[in-house]
Amino acid sequence: MTGIAMPKPDGDVLARRAEIVRALRALVPGEGVIDAEVEMRAYETDALTAYRQLPLVVVLPETVEQVAAVLRYCHENEVKVVPRGAGTSLSGGALPVGDGVLLSMMKFNQVLDIDPDNRAVVVQPGVTNLGITRAVEHLGFYYAPDPSSQIACSIGGNIAENSGGVHCLKYGLTTNNVLGLEMVLVTGEVIRLGGKHLDSEGYDLLALMTGSEGLLGVVTEVTVRILQKPETARAALIGFPTSEDGGQCVADIIGAGIIPGGMEMMDELAINAAEDFVDAGYPREAGALLIVELDGPEAEVDHLLGEVEAIARRNKATSLRVSTSEEERLTFWAGRKAAFPAVGRISPDYLCMDGTIPRKALPDVLTRMRALGEKHGLRCANVFHAGDGNLHPLILYDANQPGQLEAAEAFGADILTLCVEFGGVLTGEHGVGIEKRDLMPEMFTEDDLKQQQRVKCAFDPKQLLNPGKVFPVLHRCAELGRMHVHKGQLPFPDIPRF
């Protein structure tokens, strides 16, 4: 491990390991409890593979009652719990802790109810993102949020990370597409939020749960909204001399009132890596490549493609191709979708960053990023969700060269700080996890963070769920509860009163 420290394991809990394992076996029978080191290896890391840690024990419950019983036991006995889906988190969100249970939800893999009349599907949290679409596509529907990891990642993990993908520009993130949840609180209590109706009642706990990174409760059932598949989708592949020109084109498309189904950009390094990998016919000489996809009724798509072409020409487009078949459209996307593995081929290792900026800041941020690359002596390939300002700089390094991982991490931290400086945020879709935890003060004041942690205290007063993630310093809930106010002094003579 490098600079990011995890909380010190509790020696008392480690000493009680045998007893804890025995107790959990009584709650989850058969192969549902794994304590052999070789078998636990499969869980020691997520997709942020630079960090590894064996858990105390792995538990794979099959029923809500078992989840409740495990949580109740852990709560009563002060044992930490890390919920886990498919383990594709890129921010270390599902990294185990050495003195805690790793609670895998992957046996919850059933589609429970397909209700096309209400355009809703009820699934268990371990169903994959693509699994939902697969379950409804014969009816002409799909589930819109589409993280690139959609073949593998679970809907439970998507909720915890508020995942997004190419479609999110037009169709929203996970949070806009979830209608209801069943979840188990750390105390073992089961609650339901929302349902097939559109508004959930009372405080919007559904919103709090979405993006809560496994810190507030364990999701055991999910109701999502599904959409009718658009009649047509066509994509334009547009080359520009520079990322700045491409960025301006993006702004002009949105400014013209057009919200594409997806709008993605790649820089020169990424274009060439992708082209080497999949032969998508990308213009190698371009400084930036934009893929704009329009979806909807054919008449609308044709009309808007004409407008997009005109806007692109005004922005110095050097090449422009519009897909004429479904096959061609998929080829355009193939390179973008394979950009990460493609970059993996031109560098022994890479670190995938994830920050968001206001779109108009793109040219300035790119210029500054280039300077940062020189400072740290590393190259960086860029792929962006251009439509919503979400950057994924891929920092190329070689872990076998001493100091390069550290340099890559420092470069990454500088990039995220830069995003905040330009009015953006530390993470657009991968979550804070452990990766960006220590950068939270770059974006938030002490009071901002305290308020966040008080939300945690309402759900999990003993702070047993997914500790060490998201928050840089763990305050005890009792300490956060104190009020510091000066009583009695007659306040604010200046505020107008009536």
Add this chain to the structure above:
Amino acid sequence: MPDTFKPRTAEETRDAVQWASAEVQPLEVVGTGSKRALGRPVQAGHVLDLSALSGIELYEPAELVLTALAGTPLAEIEAALEAHDQELAFDPIDYGPLLGRPAGEGTVGGLVACNLAGSKRLKHGAARDHILGIEAVSGRGEIFKSGGRVVKNVTGYDLPRALTGSWGTLAVATKITLKVQPRAQTEATFVLTGPAGAEATAAMTAAMGSSAEVSAAAHLPAGIAARLADDGHPLADGPATLLRLEGFGPSVDYRFEALKTLLGGRGGVVRVDGDASRALWRAVRDVRPFVGADTLVWRVSVAPTAGATFLADLAETVAHEAYCDWSGGLVWVSIAGADPCANAVRDSVARVGGGHATLIRAPAPVRTSVPVFQPQAEPLAALSARLKAQFDPHGVLNPGRMGS
């Protein structure tokens, strides 16, 4: 006579709440007072009036983002957006006339506090789906911010959304950032005349399940359609199912024809265009059919296909008038007399698969004596109470507004 504090800055707002918290002096949080007759009457000795905290701070049309101080009139925001052919896609309802007040009141703070949404919620979501960032003062008198000005953001818990719909009981918003949308170039309404009840629901379901991209779907039974016709809207007397199409001209025409093919066999088809369509939907959204009456009004949220069954179930026990929006998922129920029949309404909701019912219009004594908002199951209610206690440990913000 209670004191009214009228802060001009976030810091003054903080000072007022900090004092209230230290002295345990409850505050009533007020924007313009447009929803004074909605929700539970607040028990507070002082008023915190946010109307001086007003003004659009940032509006970048090309970035689709707008930041305004919480007391900014919604009308000011809508005018600024209109000048750039943009809008709030969630189509916020104006409760004014329904509650016996003028139209066009309300602040952006109130909009977020009540999580407003209109007919287009079906496609575009509610205020909660469009809020990006918030700056607020907690009941502890601490200024905090959360979220930002970009659409993609998972940095920390989503407090902006969590505060949306909290009716000012968790924190006082001082600044709000919203996502805005381009306004549709054209629109038309597909009116299907004839089908009622389950048949109307089936028509709406078919339309919503097609690729016609319907942005709003409502059903008006005969008497209610007639009332809107009397108001000058192009409707005949008889049940009417309305489907709203928005977008680029050729696309709207194309989708209208697609709906005709899909639904034409089920009844008569009328096309309403442009401003007439917009006005019709405003009337549906703002509950125009029940404006001016002295009935009690419920707003019921159920699964879309459950709207008609809910009404049939309710009719067994309670005489009422009603119509549906959100493809059946939002039911406006009007009940004559002094008894809101809260248990009967909520029992019917439970029998058709769950959802919730909010008493929107009733005299204050009624709103004090029955739960205005849907009561929650035990562990959920306890969790909500713990959340309230974390934001506002002394209970000084709008006490009693959401529950007793």
